[in-house]
Amino acid sequence: MDFKEALKADLAAFVNPDEFGDEHVFDGVSMMMVVAEDENDETKLSTKYQLFMEDVFAKNKRLHFFDGLVPFPEVGNKVEFDGDYYYVISSSLNEGLVRVEITAHVT
Known part of the structure; x- marks a missing residue:
């Protein structure tokens, strides 16, 4: 197994529901992803x-x-x-994994 194959295997484990992944809906598509939250943080x-x-x-x-x-x-x-609306404040793609930061105003 070369480095890129090992990296892909690690990414699959990262998003795995037995590790850090959970199922969420993003723009109408249900998928496994890892989510980190910051409430009330400007x-x-x-x-x-x-x-x-x-x-x-x-x-x-x-x-x-x-x-x-x-x-x-x-x-x-x-x-x-x-089910909630947010705005994309940053996005990147690295080795097949998308990282997106989203924000919404708290009322």
């Missing part, structure tokens, strides 16, 4: 968004899921996650 927003949202609290989530399940989420797009 410091996690990018500098671009902080300028517009001073003193506004947000719920932020970092999502990790396999590429190809949904169209790549672009920064600034509105997305649906588990």
